[in-house]
Amino acid sequence: MSLKANAGLLKSSSFRHTLLTAFAIWLSTSVVLILVYFNLETAIWNSINHRLDEQSESILQQASEQAEYDAQALIAEMHGSGAISLQVTPPMSPEMMSMHNSPAMQEMHRAMGLASPSRQLLGENQSLASDRGQLVLLRNIELPGGETLTLSHNVDYLADIQNSLWHSLVFGLVITLLIAAFSAALLTQRSLRRMHQINTGCHAIMAGNLDYRIPYKHRASKFDDYDRMAQTINQMLDEINELVTKVRQVSDNIAHDLKSPLARLRTRLESLNGELATAEVADGIHELDRLLAMINSLLGISRLESANRKSFGPVELQPLLTDVAEMYQPLFEEKGIEFQATVCKAALTADKNLLFQALVNVLDNALKFTPEAGRVSLIAEQLSEGSVSIEIRDSGPGVQNTAKILERFYREDAARDASGFGLGLSLVQAIVKLHEGRIELQNDSGLVVRLTLPVAGGRALRLG
């Protein structure tokens, strides 16, 4: 697994989900095991305590049965009964007992990695002590004769049991955790791969390859949910493809059926112009050409709206802007308008002809509406968010309705007498949308048209 794949894995919600589930299962397992451990420990201590109880009871019974008893004899008699040893000791004072049972002492026992009984097992006559390196549980019993007999039960083995229990617990849980994380990664890897497959497919289709289909298993009996999703997406794509083809066909037919009679009309007018060349005939041809230009723009816009990005390729913005600026420079000069272009370097994925057309339309508007001795500027700059903005600013009258101006056929009253039919900016908008960019208009001592386009490899922008 590469580093990049790992980063992708961590960002994947299904991986996080699987990991969380695995962790929850692991956590509950840990709780159960720890509970078992503590129960076991308590049970062991209780059984030791119980044995001490039994022993002391039988000693006391024997002592009370025999009026004359000998402590040493009792000890001898009891000897060899398991882990308990007896000895006659001067009575341990309660102070000493409590010292043995003090929290500090218990803490010491714990720190030594030794087992310690629960608090209620330690009391006035019972304590833990270290006897020649061995840990023992001591119980004092007072014989009827006033002597104190100390029963001591070796509990040193408990430390070993506890140690090995802890070890297997910790070791087991660590392994379980690793298995959980690993299997989460493994399980997610599979679903991530499928997701990735679907994502790449969608990108390929968005990039204009409408014939691309997402692969899935062909046996319906082996379908999982991803296969079903892929199948549904593919069916949807077939549907969209058919619609797009239909739209294109319709617009091709319109182009043909509408233009053919007009072409005939133009031919007739043109041959008439040869025979009797009057101003009317020339005007007729001119009017017809305007109508044709309008139909072409309209068809162009609707085709752009159903277009894919098949014609897209790498485009360097700087030479394109230089070319368009160089093309319009003399036109502005002719009208006495000061024109300045500031270009910047940027690599785009675009259709250079469409982009050029968009810029031409915006500059054309600026040229049309900027009064003589005005100023127009084109400023392109790279933005931090992986996009580039191209701003065309003029010193014309601006527009009254910046939202409506992008609509087809909308023309401001002030522009009624200017040539054009209100399609220029609609075409610009269609082109910019196809490039996943946005267009903004703004009045600022003239009109400011800002086109923002994503640079190659940058993410798509919100459509404006």
Add this chain to the structure above:
Amino acid sequence: MKILLIEDDQILAEFISKGLKEEGYTVERVADGRDALFVVASEVFDLIILDRMLPNVDGMTLLRTLRAADNATPVIILSALADVDQRVEGLAGGADDYLTKPFAFKELLARVQVLLKRQSGQAQPVSVLDVANVRLDLRKQKVWVEGNEVSLQPRELRLLEYLMRHEGQVVSRTMLLENVWDYHFDPQTNVIDVHISRLRQKLDTHKGSSLIRTVRGAGYVFES
């Protein structure tokens, strides 16, 4: 010069053939794609004017068949399909030029003349163009008028080169746009006119006469 016109629109075909005949060309007309295939296979033409939307066999199929059979006759596509990608498709299919309907006859004529001239084998590589008092050195990218060097912008140089290469022929505004600028777009203003007038100012030494003559309704011609 023999031209084959493949066009199913009766009126348009008549108009085109009449116009071409007036210019001294021999014109043969076919209105059907399948018929056109037979005619092309049996006769030799200097140029073919081809509609894209034809009955029976469409224009693009016809063109591809032609090129697959190693027939190199220049072809101008004449079509109502005006999109850049449709145009690119047409040129990629082997067409030499692409003109969208409706068109001005003079535009078609200019293109026919340019293609026929190219066909008659004048396109040998040259490094110096010499027309009238203008000398253009393509390798050095320099221009002299009556021996004096004139400084031109790179685009102006290409414009001049195209005009000089087609000396004596009418070139239309769209032809200039397509060949001098590398972009396919619809200029909404007289972009070309302004650039031509700039070029004129730089080249013309004699007042009153210009090397670049405007042909009304058609375009420009560079002549001595």
